[in-house]
Amino acid sequence: GTAMEEKSRRRERLGELYRKIASAFFHEHIGGEGMIASVTSVEVKDGLREIIVRYSVWPDTKEGEIKKALEIQKGAFRDRIGREVRTKFVPEIQFLLDEGEKKRAGIEKLLNGAEE
Numbered sequence: 041g042t043a044m045e046e047k048s049r050r051r052e053r054l055g056e057l058y059r060k061i062a063s064a065f066f067h068e069h070i071g072g073e074g075m076i077a078s079v080t081s082v083e084v085k086d087g088l089r090e091i092i093v094r095y096s097v098w099p100d101t102k103e104g105e106i107k108k109a110l111e112i113q114k115g116a117f118r119d120r121i122g123r124e125v126r127t128k129f130v131p132e133i134q135f136l137l138d139e140g141e142k143k144r145a146g147i148e149k150l151l152n153g154a155e156e
Contacts (some may be wrong), residue, residue, distance in 0.1 A: 118132075
């Protein structure tokens, strides 16, 4: 394959790996009694120097709490990625609430409600 294809394959592989690590990390450190925070996707930016971790929170009244927890845990998460993934640079991390996921959940609720 071309260098370009190789690059995008590597990016996909890294994305998959980051997603696994992020999911495990969320499972261990984020959320708690009566709330669920889960990783919906991880996007690896060009140059592999930044990743965007999108997540959803249930119930959504806990979004603020989860957001705070993520900011506190960001350094620990970055360290873990640095240990588990061998790349020249440990990427910067951005956590973003997955609004699409929220909308989907809302739409499902509406649809389920409409059937009753």
